[in-house]
Amino acid sequence: MIRQYTICLAGNPNSGKSSLFNALTGMNQKIANFPGVTVDKKSGKLFMPNGESQTIIDLPGTYSMHAITLDERIFTNIILDKDSDSHPDLICYVINPDQIDKQLLLASQLKDLGIPMIIALSMEDIHKVNPEKITLISNYFDCQVIQFSSRTGSGLTELKLALQSLLESNVSKPNLNNGSKIFKDELTVLGLPFDSDKTVNYSYFLEVLKSEKEHNSSAVLRAEVKDTMERYDNIAGLIHQLRDGNQHIPPIQNRIDKILIHPLYGMVIFSAIMFLIFQSIFSWAEVPMNLLERGFVFFGEVVGTYLPESWFRELLTNGILPGLSGIIVFVPQIFFLFLFISIMEESGYMSRVVYLFDFWMRKFGLNGRSTIALISGGACAIPAIMSTRTISNWKERLITILVTPMISCSARLPVYSLLIVFIIPANLYFGIVNARGLAFLGIYIFSTLAALFAAFVLSKIIKSKEKSQLMLELPNYRMPIAKNVAFNVWDKVKAFITEAGKVIFLISIALWFLTSYGPEKRREAALEAYKTEVKTNPTLVQHQSESSVLLENSFAGIAGQYIEPVIKPLGFDWKIGISLITSFAAREVFVGTLATIYSSQDDDEDTERLSVLLSKQVNPQTGQKIFNVATSASLIMFYMFALQCLSTVAVVKKETNGWKWPIIQLVGYTALAYIVSLITFQILS
Amino acid sequence: MTLKLSKLHSGDFCQILSYEDDSIATKLISMGLFPQSEVYILNANHRKKVYFLIIGKLKIGLNDNEASSIIVKKLENK
Numbered sequence: 015m016i017r018q019y020t021i022c023l024a025g026n027p028n029s030g031k032s033s034l035f036n037a038l039t040g041m042n043q044k045i046a047n048f049p050g051v052t053v054d055k056k057s058g059k060l061f062m063p064n065g066e067s068q069t070i071i072d073l074p075g076t077y078s079m080h081a082i083t084l085d086e087r088i089f090t091n092i093i094l095d096k097d098s099d100s101h102p103d104l105i106c107y108v109i110n111p112d113q114i115d116k117q118l119l120l121a122s123q124l125k126d127l128g129i130p131m132i133i134a135l136s137m138e139d140i141h142k143v144n145p146e147k148i149t150l151i152s153n154y155f156d157c158q159v160i161q162f163s164s165r166t167g168s169g170l171t172e173l174k175l176a177l178q179s180l181l182e183s184n185v186s187k188p189n190l191n192n193g194s195k196i197f198k199d200e201l202t203v204l205g206l207p208f209d210s211d212k213t214v215n216y217s218y219f220l221e222v223l224k225s226e227k228e229h230n231s232s233a234v235l236r237a238e239v240k241d242t243m244e245r246y247d248n249i250a251g252l253i254h255q256l257r258d259g260n261q262h263i264p265p266i267q268n269r270i271d272k273i274l275i276h277p278l279y280g281m282v283i284f285s286a287i288m289f290l291i292f293q294s295i296f297s298w299a300e301v302p303m304n305l306l307e308r309g310f311v312f313f314g315e316v317v318g319t320y321l322p323e324s325w326f327r328e329l330l331t332n333g334i335l336p337g338l339s340g341i342i343v344f345v346p347q348i349f350f351l352f353l354f355i356s357i358m359e360e361s362g363y364m365s366r367v368v369y370l371f372d373f374w375m376r377k378f379g380l381n382g383r384s385t386i387a388l389i390s391g392g393a394c395a396i397p398a399i400m401s402t403r404t405i406s407n408w409k410e411r412l413i414t415i416l417v418t419p420m421i422s423c424s425a426r427l428p429v430y431s432l433l434i435v436f437i438i439p440a441n442l443y444f445g446i447v448n449a450r451g452l453a454f455l456g457i458y459i460f461s462t463l464a465a466l467f468a469a470f471v472l473s474k475i476i477k478s479k480e481k482s483q484l485m486l487e488l489p490n491y492r493m494p495i496a497k498n499v500a501f502n503v504w505d506k507v508k509a510f511i512t513e514a515g516k517v518i519f520l521i522s523i524a525l526w527f528l529t530s531y532g533p534e535k536r537r538e539a540a541l542e543a544y545k546t547e548v549k550t551n552p553t554l555v556q557h558q559s560e561s562s563v564l565l566e567n568s569f570a571g572i573a574g575q576y577i578e579p580v581i582k583p584l585g586f587d588w589k590i591g592i593s594l595i596t597s598f599a600a601r602e603v604f605v606g607t608l609a610t611i612y613s614s615q616d617d618d619e620d621t622e623r624l625s626v627l628l629s630k631q632v633n634p635q636t637g638q639k640i641f642n643v644a645t646s647a648s649l650i651m652f653y654m655f656a657l658q659c660l661s662t663v664a665v666v667k668k669e670t671n672g673w674k675w676p677i678i679q680l681v682g683y684t685a686l687a688y689i690v691s692l693i694t695f696q697i698l699s
Numbered sequence: 700m701t702l703k704l705s706k707l708h709s710g711d712f713c714q715i716l717s718y719e720d721d722s723i724a725t726k727l728i729s730m731g732l733f734p735q736s737e738v739y740i741l742n743a744n745h746r747k748k749v750y751f752l753i754i755g756k757l758k759i760g761l762n763d764n765e766a767s768s769i770i771v772k773k774l775e776n777k
Contacts, residue, residue: 077729113757116731235721242725246733263756268741271758275742275751369760373747376762484749484762485726 019068019181021060022092022102024124026117027075028489029110030136033164035072036501038174055092055100062178063171071100074403077116079123079220080238082483084403084411093127094220104180105131106173111141111161112490114151114256118249119242121155126216131157132176138163147256154252165495200240204233267490271366280370291354292455295427297448299346306346307623310339333526336609337518340624341511341602344428348510349503351393351424356502360494364389365486372484378466379473381405382484384414388465391421392458393506395662399669409478413469415669416679419662420465422458422654424510425602429653430457432605435625436646461654510602513661518606521596525610528570540567562634565589570611584652584688585645585695587633594652601658644698651694656687700773704738704750705766711740713771720768727769731757737774 023031039058060070073092074085081087092100105124109117125131133151135143138161152159158176162169197219201208208214208222219241223234273279314335321327358364364386372382383405390398398418405411422430434450441449544563565571574588581591589611597604609624612631631640657663657680666676707713715736718724728734731754741758742751748763761769 078725080725080729082726113731113755115733115755116729116757119729232721235725238725239718239721239728242728243734246728257755263753263758268753271741271751277744277747365760369749369751372749372760372762373744376748382760382762481764482762483723483765484760485723485730485765486760487730488751488758488760490756490758 019103020100021068021070021104021106021177021181022100023070023072023106023108024089024093024120025075025108026077026110026113026120027487029075029108029117030164031072031075031108033495033498034106034108034134034136034162035070036498037164037167037170038070055088057100060174060177063174064178066178068177068181071102076120078120078242080223080242083406088403090220090224093124093129094217094224102129104177105129106134106177107131108134108136111135111137111143115253118151118253119245122245122249123216125155125157128215128217130180131155132173132180133157133159134173135159135161136164138168139166150252150255154249164497200237204230204237206230206233206237263490270491271488274363274366275370277370280366284367284370287354287358288458289455291351292458293448293451294354295347295350295451295454297446297451299350302346303343306343307339310335310343311623314339328530329523329526332530333522333610334519336624337522337525337606338515340606340609341428341515341518344431344602344605345507345511347427347431348393348424349507351427352503352506353499355390355393356499357494358389360492360499362489362491365488368486369484369488376482378469379410379413379476380417380466380469381407381410381414381482382486384410384469387414387418388421388462391418391423393424395419395421395423395659396665399662399665402669406483407478407480409473409476409480410482412476412670412675413472415666416472416675417465417469419657419659419679419683420461420468420655422461423601423659425600425659426653428602428605430454430650432608432625432628433641433646433650436629436641437643437650457650457654464655513600517600518603521603522606522610525570525592525596525607528573529565529568529611532564532568532572536572537564537567540564565611583695584691585648585699587640590640590645590649594658597658599658599660601653601656604653604658644695647698648691648695652687652691654687655683655690657683701770702773703767704740704752704761704769704771705743705745705763707740707743707771707773709740709743711743712774713738713740714774715769715771717770718768719770723765723768727765730759731755732759732769738771 023035025031035056035058038060055071055073057069057071059067061067071092073089076086076089078086079090079093081090092098093102093105095101107121107124109121121131121133133155135148140163143161148159148161158180160169160173160176162173164170197216198208198210198214201214201219201222206222206226208218212218223237227234274283314331317327317335318331321330358367367389368382368385371385375382375384384402386404387398387401390401395418398421399415402411402414402418405414431454434453438450438453443449443452540563541560544560566575570592571588574592577591577595578586578588581594586594589608592611593604593607596607605624608628612624612627628641629639632638633640663676663680666679667673670676701716704713704715715732715734715738717734718727732738732752733754736754739753740750741753742749744750745763750761750763750766752759752761
């Protein structure tokens with residue numbers, strides 16, 4: 015039987031681990047990482063030269079085994095917990111050769127843990143390390159050192175061969191500080207309790223520090239500083255030998271930084287980038303969106319023409335296809351959103367944004383790193399909330415978690431895109447600026463301001479004496495690696511299609527049944543009454559069709575009318591109410607539900623665009639259009655604040671270790687959404 | 700003359716001597732702010748309480764709390 019091994023990629027942030035992971039695993043990744051900081055482990059299959067496949071894990075980048083933030087603790091827990099499934103049989107320690115100095119400290123700590131290790135020097139294409147220096151590192155750490163490039167693929171085969179050979183030999187090399195006396199003495203001097211019967215190696219030393227952190231924090235801190243300083247002293251000689259004459263950053267990099275972190279120019283450039291992103295979401299995505307929409311219309315017509323009349327054809331044309339198209343047509347917009355976020359992260363710009371906004375964020379009880387969560391929240395709240403693991407201050411982290419879902423995410427995109435049409439005309443300013451794109455930017459600015467205001471209020475309620483920490487490494491600017499950007503964007507788009515697609519597929523089937531069937535006697539009586547009324551009042555057919563009477567008396571219609579009194583003050587009818595309920599688990603389902611409900615009552619043979627279909631809907635009592643400015647604005651406001659996303663609730667529960675905060679968040683958001691929506695409708699109507 | 704890093708201005712050079720706060724010293728050292736390292740202040744924004752440092756090929760951003768925990772010796776501008 016082939017033994018399964020686990021290989022962990024470890025290293026400092028920005029060392030090139032994730033690029034190596036992508037290059038080694040290709041499309042064989044189990045779970046997706048997201049644009050932003052790697053804050054969770056991700057695993058994939060690594061196919062070795064001998065044909066066997068082994069598990070490879072990419073761990074969050076960290077500077078030291080003395081963890082401060084949650085993402086660093088994830089790293090140290092996996093490395094120290096021998097019972098963990100992810101505990102490595104082998105560590106592949108990735109070093110960015112541009113800054114070898116600081117990366118040797120963690121390497122020395124990992125080496126002392128006795129786990130077999132290989133050192134992989136990244137970026138061979140940009141910074142080739144000379145063989146003498148490679149030998150120096152190899153001799154010091156008593157392990158193989160391989161240089162590679164994720165961009166060109168050079169050195170990857172050698173690296174795989176080295177990993178395979180070390181796994182096969184199963185040899186654990188001696189530690190740097192093998193003698194247990196050093197750690198024993200240190201614990202004794204600091205007065206930290208330990209089990210004297212145990213072998214006090216580095217692993218046990220770290221476990222003692224971890225367990226004593228709460229009770230003896232000052233002694234533990236002293237131990238950590240001492241450990242770090244001693245290691246630095248030990249590797250100082252090696253660092254000196256490895257340093258080359260060129261210890262300077264190219265002047266162009268500093269010149270770019272002086273502009274991008276400038277309090278005024280930096281803000282102007284950031285605003286311009288955001289403007290470009292939202293314009294592109296609306297303008298560039300229009301052509302592929304139209305093509306997708308036409309594709310669905312064409313497919314619906316083909317199905318309607320060639321399939322024999324049956325319940326199955328009805329289910330496809332009035333249930334599944336409108337539901338799915340309601341979601342899929344928005345994929346181009348989501349693609350552009352994730353593309354820009356990914357490029358900002360890959361190029362090194364995102365960390366400048368953190369630096370630029372730290373002061374302002376602290377005014378609202380947040381942290382500079384909250385900016386990453388708030389920007390990523392524009393794509394999806396789930397990875398954004400997980401990215402808060404890099405914030406060490408609990409209060410700042412909690413507030414970021416609580417307000418991030420207020421930022422308009424990609425799941426709201428379909429809802430806004432559909433409804434903006436009823437509020438803003440399709441004008442172009444100066445020939446290029448799309449009016450709906452501007453409105454879209456306005457919605458994002460408004461939701462960001464609302465999130466900041468909520469953060470400010472929460473910062474006055476939640477008390478903490480912990481200090482705010484920035485300590486941020488700002489990587490050099492570089493051209494984004496196309497492969498990394500492509501992986502990130504593909505992962506997110508795939509997740510959107512599969513996750514939202516699964517839900518809308520099931521809901522479309524259920525909704526089609528609930529809107530197509532109902533109590534027979536009630537439906538017949540209603541239809542009879544309608545026909546009689548039409549005889550006396552022929553103009554009624556302009557506002558109400560036979561199909562809408564049947565829909566009103568379907569199972570969904572009856573259920574919807576029960577909730578109508580609650581949502582009527584917001585300008586919503588029972589059909590919108592049904593869509594609000596079905597989208598409770600995921601906002602994007604709202605559009606698919608509307609498509610299914612309105613398609614089921616549409617008497618036209620032609621399959622129409624959803625916005626056209628909705629624009630025709632009138633209130634049978636008043637004869638006024640249902641999707642007018644007031645209702646559409648009220649709906650946008652509702653979706654801006656409502657926490658219609660069960661995945662967000664689940665991730666908040668996980669990140670806050672309990673139900674208290676997700677429940678407070680859910681109730682608070684729902685109440686806020688109702689009130690804001692009510693005010694909007696009452697003012698505009 | 701020794702002083703806190705937070706007292707320096709954009710364009711200044713300094714050498715790190717010690718750290719006042721143990722709770723962040725480990726991280727600062729691990730990130731590459733080694734004792735005796737020479738630091739160039741690319742940007743010190745005292746009003747916004749952020750500091751952009753260059754140490755060799757490394758760039759680090761600190762807030763005022765972190766910058767004021769680093770004791771440095773100011774060097775003549777190079």
